Amino acid sequence: MATVRIEEIQQDLRGYLRRVAAGETLVVLESSQPVAEIRPVTTPARGARPAGLCAGEFTVPEGFDAALPEDLLDSFEGR
Template identity: 30%
Template sequence: MQTVNIHEAKTHLSRLIEQAAKGESFVIAKAGRPMVKVVPIDLAEGAVQRTGFMSGHFTTPDDFDRMGSEQIEELFGLGE
């Protein structure tokens, strides 16, 4: 895994990000001491796909858009 110092990372950030996005992780070091590891999001620990992550865990009732309509009508006096 490639290690770059902070100055080099700032100078070549775009190139380094492109490499990381392709799966080539790298470490940024300060005075030779590793500080952070840059990895693509899909490889990061705990990365969660948010869209559709609950798919298949519950269902929506067919009358969802009408649920509670009678109570709402009563509260606002619309049923009279």
């Protein structure tokens, strides 16, 4: 982890952001005291979700996929 003063970041923000984008973490100092940490944004790995994760946790009602009543559809559509 590299340390950098606020004044340095103000002078070359793009340069420091390039370093962060490349994977580096920066600790920002104000008067020699750490005040912030700038690190790359991480995105969680997206894998296929296994089937049946909630098996047995709830029951789907019989009429789940039945058509909704007209009055309810009308209220959704603002009629």
